[in-house]
Amino acid sequence: MSSASQVDNKPIENKRELVEWFEKGCTPADKLLIGVEHEKPPFYLDNNAPVPFTGENGRKGVSDFIAKMIAERGWYPGEPERGVTIDLKKNNAGWTFEPGLQMETGGAPLRNVHQNAKETDETIREAVEVTKSLGFGVLAQGYHPTHSSKDLPFMPKTRYEALASWFKEKKFPNAQDVASCTSTVQVNMGYQSEEDMVKMLRVSLSLQPVAVALFANSPFADGKPTDYESYRSHKLYKNMGGRYGFMLPVAFEEGFGFEKFADYAMRDMPMLGLYKGNVFMDAKGGKFEDFMDGKLGVCPGQQATISDWQNHLNTIWPEVRLRKFLEMRGTDNGPQEMIKALPAFWVGLLYDKQSLDQAYNMVKDWTENDRELLRVMTPQTGLQTKFLGTTVQDIAKNCLALSEAGLKRRNVRNELGQTEGIYLEPLHEIADTGRNWAARLKDRFHNAWGGDINHLFTEMSYEANPSVLRAPAPAVAQKKIYVPGSKNG
Numbered sequence: 001m002s003s004a005s006q007v008d009n010k011p012i013e014n015k016r017e018l019v020e021w022f023e024k025g026c027t028p029a030d031k032l033l034i035g036v037e038h039e040k041p042p043f044y045l046d047n048n049a050p051v052p053f054t055g056e057n058g059r060k061g062v063s064d065f066i067a068k069m070i071a072e073r074g075w076y077p078g079e080p081e082r083g084v085t086i087d088l089k090k091n092n093a094g095w096t097f098e099p100g101l102q103m104e105t106g107g108a109p110l111r112n113v114h115q116n117a118k119e120t121d122e123t124i125r126e127a128v129e130v131t132k133s134l135g136f137g138v139l140a141q142g143y144h145p146t147h148s149s150k151d152l153p154f155m156p157k158t159r160y161e162a163l164a165s166w167f168k169e170k171k172f173p174n175a176q177d178v179a180s181c182t183s184t185v186q187v188n189m190g191y192q193s194e195e196d197m198v199k200m201l202r203v204s205l206s207l208q209p210v211a212v213a214l215f216a217n218s219p220f221a222d223g224k225p226t227d228y229e230s231y232r233s234h235k236l237y238k239n240m241g242g243r244y245g246f247m248l249p250v251a252f253e254e255g256f257g258f259e260k261f262a263d264y265a266m267r268d269m270p271m272l273g274l275y276k277g278n279v280f281m282d283a284k285g286g287k288f289e290d291f292m293d294g295k296l297g298v299c300p301g302q303q304a305t306i307s308d309w310q311n312h313l314n315t316i317w318p319e320v321r322l323r324k325f326l327e328m329r330g331t332d333n334g335p336q337e338m339i340k341a342l343p344a345f346w347v348g349l350l351y352d353k354q355s356l357d358q359a360y361n362m363v364k365d366w367t368e369n370d371r372e373l374l375r376v377m378t379p380q381t382g383l384q385t386k387f388l389g390t391t392v393q394d395i396a397k398n399c400l401a402l403s404e405a406g407l408k409r410r411n412v413r414n415e416l417g418q419t420e421g422i423y424l425e426p427l428h429e430i431a432d433t434g435r436n437w438a439a440r441l442k443d444r445f446h447n448a449w450g451g452d453i454n455h456l457f458t459e460m461s462y463e464a465n466p467s468v469l470r471a472p473a474p475a476v477a478q479k480k481i482y483v484p485g486s487k488n489g
Contacts, residue, residue: 011303012292015262018309022258025324026197027190033109034347035188035325036116038339039102040138040462042131048146048457051101051136052153060134062101062155068130069095081279086157093119099160100152100180103127103138109188112412113347113420117340124336128463137461142183142218142232142332145456149180159280162273166282167240175240182232183333185215187343189350190325194257199360200326200350201251206363208247208319208330209374210399211345213382213392214427215331215338217437223453225445229438232332233379240317243269247371248318261322265313266292272315274299274308288312319375334437335466337426344423345403352406359402362395383434396431400424426468437468444472 012018027033042051042062055061069075069088075095078087088095092108105123110116124138131138139145144152154160160179167175191197216229228234236245250256250264271283271291286296291304313323321327328346333339349355370388377385383393407421414422430436441456449455460466 009305009307011305012309015259015266015292017306018262018266019258021306021309022197022262022322022324023194025191026193029192029351032190032192032351033111034113034116034343035109036107036120036339036343037104037186037188038107038120039098039104039183039185039333040127041100041102041141041144041183042136042138043457044136045132046135048454050144050147050152053097053101053156060136062097062103064134065103065130066095068134069126073126073130081157084156086155093123097155097157098179098183099155099157099163099176100144100149101155102180102183112410113340113344113407113423114412114414116343117423120336120339124339124462132463137457137463139457140217140333140335140338140460140462140466141220141456142216142230142334143221143235144181144183145218145220145453146223147181148222149176152180154180159273159275162280162282166272170241172240174235175244178236178239178244181221182218182236184232184329185331185333185339185342187328187346188325189328189346197258197322197326198251198256199356201248201320201322203356203359203363204320204326204328204346204350205247205251205318206366206371206374207349207359207395207399208328209371209378209385210392210396211328211342212330212332213378213385214345214396214430214436215334215342216379216382216439217332217334217338217441219438219442220445220453220456225442228380229382229436230332230379233330236317237375237379243272243315244317246318247368247375248320248322249368251322252368252371265316269316271296271312273311275311332437335460336462337423337467337469338437340423341425341427344407344420345400345427347410347420348403348406348424349399352409354409355402355406359399362398382436382438383431393431393434396427400427400431429468440468448472 044051051062053062055064066085066088070077075088075090077085078089094106096104096106098104107119127138163179164176191200212230212233218230218232219225221231238246266289267287270285271288273280273283281298284298288304290296294301294303319330321329331342349359374387378392383396385392404421404424407419412420445451459472466472
């Protein structure tokens with residue numbers, strides 16, 4: 001979840017300023033950048049228990065990770081909240097922490113996928129080294145496999161406290177699980193023009209369920225398999241009163257563009273909250289349009305600023321989010337090779353005009369019902385989902401062919417002369433076999449692991465660097481699992 005924006009505190013005078021804010025995001029083709037974010041749940045190495053912010057009984061916590069990164073690794077503290085450092089910054093990258101203490105790396109905006117891949121390798125290597133020295137590891141899973149939100153520690157942050165209160169008030173029973181249990185990989189990409197944005201948004205929204213199927217990596221909950229391949233994606237569908245995990249139907253309406261989206265965000269999507277300094281306040285469902293006029297009930301007379309606008313947009317969570325860039329939000333967190341594959345997949349499809357046009361032709365006649373069907377079914381049936389006379393597996397193969405062709409035309413090569421297409425290799429393996437990470441892990445749970453979820457923490461830790469391109473390490477005897485409420489934690 002994004003932190004508070006405080007970039008522009010001049011009151012907004014009219015809607016045109018909001019439209020211009022989007023227009024300022026338009027970027028020439030040769031200046032387009034790529035940013036990658038990935039969230040990862042930490043666990044104690046001796047018993048697989050989740051790691052709290054502040055350690056207890058001689059154990060280290062996430063606060064010790066923050067301190068060690070500052071003292072030994074050259075990271076700088078972000079703005080403290082209530083006197084406590086809650087995030088880190090360095091070289092346009094950052095570390096933040098989600099409500100359930102998921103550790104989020106916010107990568108720098110970079111020029112190509114090779115740079116994204118190098119950054120991913122470096123940040124994960126550093127995280128593994130530092131966390132291991134503190135007695136905990138980091139797990140490559142999209143949903144916490146053993147603990148629900150009521151048993152997870154909570155990140156001390158006012159925005160998250162306000163969210164938790166809002167969930168209870170609105171009686172959204174699964175919302176806290178979405179906030180605390182889910183871990184995703186997100187890719188941020190720019191657009192050249194309003195027309196370019198519309199085409200990219202429609203393609204990426206339509207194909208987000210295909211990415212869900214390819215990257216599905218959350219088949220477990222409460223220590224056992226679920227009926228889903230991406231339990232994370234299933235849980236967040238239209239959550240939080242419909243503002244999370246949805247397919248943004250307005251993007252497919254006639255005349256959609258910056259102004260129509262501004263109207264939608266101003267009038268149709270209630271505000272979740274606003275910041276007073278670094279403290280997040282419940283907006284009690286007020287409309288941003290009223291806030292612009294100084295008529296918001298919780299702060300009468302106060303007029304909205306562009307920073308408030310950004311913060312409002314940051315609390316609308318469709319499968320692809322529109323800001324001054326597009327944010328692909330559909331996929332589960334996974335191993336390093338999958339984190340590196342996701343920007344390659346979308347860059348090849350969306351940053352190459354020929355591939356983008358071909359992808360648009362593929363999805364342009366899909367109806368809202370078609371898109372909703374894919375959104376609902378792919379978290380459950382993955383690549384085997386039947387759709388319009390074919391399967392998502394076949395659509396995924398087509399998408400990968402378009403992406404690889406786009407990356408080949410980009411012709412951005414590393415020091416070994418390889419194009420960005422090298423990062424698609426695990427996706428080809430998954431699409432060709434029809435077996436994503438979820439299918440492989442369920443098979444191992446029932447066979448090699450003998451039904452013991454503890455093996456997941458060893459085989460799917462980032463220290464193990466799991467891969468679909470090589471055989472997993474043999475299952476070994478495990479320590480006793482941490483059980484919520486038991487004495488072994």
